[in-house]
Amino acid sequence: MTTPLDAAFGTLPELIRATASAQPAKLAIADGDAQVSYEELDRAMDRIAAALQRDGTAQRQAVASVAYPCVAQALVFLGTLRAGSVAAPIQPSATPAQIAGMIADSGADIVFLDAANADALVGQDIAARVVMLEELDAWLAPAGAKPQPVEIAPEDGFNIIYSSGTTGVPKGIVQSHAMRWQHLSRNAAAGFDTAVTLLSTPLYSNTTLVSFLPTLGWGGSVVLMKKFDARRYLELAERYRATHTMLVPVQYQRIMALDDFDRFDLSAFRFKTCTSAPFKAELKADVVARWPGLLVEYYGMTEGGGSTALNATEHRDKLHTVGRPLPDHDIRLIDDEGNEVPPGGTGEIVGRSAAMMNGYHGREQATRDATWTSADGLRFIRHGDVGRFDEDGFLVLMDRKKDMIISGGFNIYPSDIEAVLAEHPAVADCTVVGVPSEQWGETPVGFYVPREGAEAGVDDVLAETNAKLGKTQRLSALYQADELPRSAIGKVLKRELRDRLAAGEFA
Structure with missing residues (x-):
């Protein structure tokens, strides 16, 4: 039919x-x-x-x-x-x-x-x-x-x-x-026509829209949460007999950590998905073991390009991966010179599919910068992540090529925070890195070299900087340093700062 x-x-x-x-x-x-x-x-x-x-x-x-x-x-x-x-x-x-x-x-x-x-x-x-x-x-x-x-x-x-x-x-x-038609039409097997989809992320996020839109397109029902709360989420799931959901990893973490999680009736669930941030293998395993219904992790970009899917329920030996490319999605790996890496190699992820953005609004150069063209003239979107394919064709994410921080499922760019921090008269040099956070997955932390003769202390600089930032961007901590470690070409060695912070040097 x-x-x-x-x-x-x-x-x-x-x-x-x-x-x-x-x-x-x-x-x-x-x-x-x-x-x-x-x-x-x-x-x-x-x-x-x-x-x-x-x-x-x-x-x-x-x-x-x-x-x-x-x-x-x-x-x-x-x-x-x-x-x-x-x-x-x-x-x-x-x-x-x-x-x-x-x-x-x-x-x-x-x-x-x-x-x-x-x-x-x-x-x-x-x-x-x-x-x-x-x-x-x-x-x-x-x-x-x-x-x-x-x-x-x-x-x-x-x-x-x-x-x-x-x-x-x-x-x-x-x-x-x-x-968007591609997003709608490719979901024939997801059962959205009879879905009750419970969503607790905002409508300005593609994370939400990739479930919100197919549910309505196929004739299902959507339940929106104005603000996420783990226990409230479970109460709504029971009330509406939710069958589908999309959550970011930190939300799964908070839900699974509830002492009374197992008392909620989640038996109606058929299809749970996750995207937007690194999803720890042990957390996936816990969700698969204790929460009814399939768990599928998606990896991709708001800009489109190539996407992968991991059926965590079926492939429990692949929880450290983000799955295989979706049908008709072409994902390749390239080196710093833009050449495809040989099989088994590690490289920057680029992807192509029928679901790709038109471009960045009014920003032709940024659109060009986000594009890689293959030897046969095909347009790909650069994901900015580094990965490799294992012997079974599952994609393993190695690191982010860019220094983007993902906090609570939202993308935060350190350079944006650094620009605000650098405006403070007490700051001579600065940088921002992402560090692990139990609450948010990652959180931004700042380091700065004080300007000679500056009177403002760390607490003052932190407070004044955060007052100028959006809620999701605010620094969770700020540390003084005599100088920032840099490479021979002047790039700040952010990994070294993370390691020194983890070792307690800035405590």
């Missing part, structure tokens, strides 16, 4: 309308406080799309939102797509200046804000109109309103996902309708 998802191309709004027609009363989205059926979702998407068109938002123009995950934000995201516009959810944990910069970069003329983040734009001068999500009903087009039909091309932008908050404007990763 064929389904609309068997087509070469389609759109998510079309799929949602089909489910609304076939199963109008079925639960579409809930957040623990509010919920909508597919019929209600479909009508709300029409009213939002009509209101955007009424207010002059153009097709292919971005629509921004700054909010914690909730039904209202999801409605705005999906209604934006029906208008043919581009969803641009933005992380609330960034600073007001960063948020304003992302809104401006996206080109959005409207931004939806929730009450919990009402101060997100304090002191910022933005051109976009602000609509509070709590006042969404008053802004909507009248009940029964229909938007003007739009024709969506495969290459049209679906959403913009911004990289982790930076001191300037983060790179906006533009993902097309064609890319």
Whole structure:
């Protein structure tokens, strides 16, 4: 039996309308406080799309939102797509200046804000109109309103996902309708049509969207958590009889560490996934042993390229890997000169598939820098990680080529924090590294050489620096050093600093 998802191309709004027609009363989205059926979702998407068109938002123009995950934000995201516009959810944990910069970069003329983040734009001068999500009903087009039909091309932008908050404007990763259609259509075996998918990560993260979108595309039900709490997660799993979930490793760690984990009824679970950060083999083994349903780890990038999957339940001898490339995903390894490494060798990971970003929004050079072209002229995305394939074709991650820190499933770039730290008048030289954290997986730690005659102490420098950073970027510790270790070409030897810190030298 064929389904609309068997087509070469389609759109998510079309799929949602089909489910609304076939199963109008079925639960579409809930957040623990509010919920909508597919019929209600479909009508709300029409009213939002009509209101955007009424207010002059153009097709292919971005629509921004700054909010914690909730039904209202999801409605705005999906209604934006029906208008043919581009969803641009933005992380609330960034600073007001960063948020304003992302809104401006996206080109959005409207931004939806929730009450919990009402101060997100304090002191910022933005051109976009602000609509509070709590006042969404008053802004909507009248009940029964229909938007003007739009024709969506495969290459049209679906959403913009911004990289982790930076001191300037983060790179906006533009993902097309064609890319998202690939994400939807390849999930035939995942059982999303009968899923109740419990999600506790934000809608501005691709980690969330790779489960959120297929669930709605196939006609399943989504339950959103506004803020993750391990015990609350298990309570919602019981309440809604959750069958599917996507969690980052630190969330699995906190859930499995609960003393009363085993008292919760998780028997409905069929499909658990993980991505976004290193997932320790021993933690995978614990989840497989004690939590019903398959556990699958995905490795890939928001930018797209190649992805791998590890069925941890089936391949318990491969828990130290991230699995094999997905069907029709081409993953290769290259050396520093851009040449492919021989079989068994170690190299930088590059990947290619039908699911690849259009590019970084307005940043042609950054897009070129993220691209590797094979000898036969094919375009690959550079993952920035170093790895090798074992004898069975499973990918083993060795290290990150870049110094990105992954904290609580979020990407943090040390250079962004270093730029803020270096602005302090007491700092002559500085660097930031990621160190292991039981709570977050990794956490950023700073080192600095004090400027001669500086009066500010370590605590003052730390407090003033963190005040200028987004919540996920803040330094967990800061240490003084007489000098920073550097290589012959002047690069800071971050591994040496990590080793010295682990040895207690900076205690």
